[in-house]
Amino acid sequence: MLNLICHNLQQFHQLPQGSLSPDINAGSTFTSVCINTAIYLPWLVSQCLNNGVIFKRATFKHIADAASSSLFQGQKINLVINCTGLGASKLGDVLDTSVVPARGQIVVVSNVADKMIATSGTDDGADEACYVITRAAGGGTVLGGCYQKGSWDSQVDRGLATRIMQRAVAICPSLTGGKGIEHLDVIRHGVGLRLVREGGARVELERISGVRVVHNYGAGGAGMRSRILTESRTTADHARLSKLLRMRAGCCRVGRGSARLFVQNLDMTGCEEFGN
Numbered sequence: 514m515l516n517l518i519c520h521n522l523q524q525f526h527q528l529p530q531g532s533l534s535p536d537i538n539a540g541s542t543f544t545s546v547c548i549n550t551a552i553y554l555p556w557l558v559s560q561c562l563n564n565g566v567i568f569k570r571a572t573f574k575h576i577a578d579a580a581s582s583s584l585f586q587g588q589k590i591n592l593v594i595n596c597t598g599l600g601a602s603k604l605g606d607v608l609d610t611s612v613v614p615a616r617g618q619i620v621v622v623s624n625v626a627d628k629m630i631a632t633s634g635t636d637d638g639a640d641e642a643c644y645v646i647t648r649a650a651g652g653g654t655v656l657g658g659c660y661q662k663g664s665w666d667s668q669v670d671r672g673l674a675t676r677i678m679q680r681a682v683a684i685c686p687s688l689t690g691g692k693g694i695e696h697l698d699v700i701r702h703g704v705g706l707r708l709v710r711e712g713g714a715r716v717e718l719e720r721i722s723g724v725r726v727v728h729n730y731g732a733g734g735a736g737m738r739s740r741i742l743t744e745s746r747t748t749a750d751h752a753r754l755s756k757l758l759r760m761r762a763g764c765c766r767v768g769r770g771s772a773r774l775f776v777q778n779l780d781m782t783g784c785e786e787f788g789n
């Protein structure tokens with residue numbers, strides 16, 4: 514995927530000033546990769562299932578509890594992978610106070626944009642954003658957004674939703690054929706909390722109460738795409754992790770979506786072994 518992104522970024526062009534509206538200082542165009550997470554995440558789950566991974570749901574008070582859980586019917590757990598996101602701030606023996614939410618709000622519409630657009634800021638406040646992303650392989654277009662650091666509010670702000678739609682239609686008239694936001698076909702409104710960690714994502718090994726733990730959380734608003742970066746950051750640890758995962762024993766991952774790192778780089782190694 515890194516190769517694909519590098520290849521596409523070679524098509525990077527600065528837009529001529531004359532082609533921009535007067536309120537825009539500078540613009541660029543490039544091709545990029547769009548991940549439709551509604552398709553990608555179930556695909557990751559199917560890859561895991563195919564490789565013998567067993568999924569169980571549980572809430573842990575302490576990270577080490579994942580290793581002693583009766584969930585695994587006596588199987589010894591040698592490695593716990595901590596992908597708890599914002600939960601890392603409340604999880605016993607982790608209690609990472611540098612993890613904070615950065616609230617995002619989106620509107621998903623069935624209208625299709627002819628390009629992906631993102632701006633570096635808006636005139637509606639420092640914590641508001643403007644992006645238009647038509648999902649790969651269908652599923653509508655995501656209009657965003659905002660970046661409200663410290664806010665845990667999970668409710669849709671209707672005023673903000675209207676501003677999001679107004680900005681999207683203004684910067685991408687093709688969404689509604691040049692008409693107003695009343696011509697947007699809203700599928701749903703969404704709110705999500707990015708898991709921001711002051712100082713950057715935590716990707717490291719630690720031994721807690723005698724249990725080997727791999728932390729992998731705090732990628733902020735880049736958890737999907739940073740899979741590539743976390744892969745390279747963990748290269749040094751890769752041999753050690755692979756060795757651990759090859760120990761022909763249990764491996765418990767606490768958390769949901771971060772399968773991206775371990776499915777592609779590490780988990781499969783372990784899963785193959787578990788299947789034997």
Ligand SMILES: Cc1cc2nc3c(=O)[nH]c(=O)nc-3n(C[C@H](O)[C@H](O)[C@H](O)COP(=O)(O)OP(=O)(O)OC[C@H]3O[C@@H](n4cnc5c(N)ncnc54)[C@H](O)[C@@H]3O)c2cc1C
Nearest residue numbers: 572573597598600617705734735736737738768769770771
């Ligand atoms: C509005 C918005 C826009 C975004 N845009 C992008 C983008 O353009 N590109 C990009 O790459 N990324 C983007 N992201 C970020 C991306 O969605 C996240 O980085 C990614 O979903 C994080 O996945 P995760 O598995 O690490 O954490 P999460 O998805 O937060 O999963 C953590 C899991 O851990 C579980 N958990 C927590 N505590 C416990 C416990 N004690 N016991 C058991 N389970 C526990 C939770 O229930 C949850 O299921 C965006 C996020 C938002 C909100």
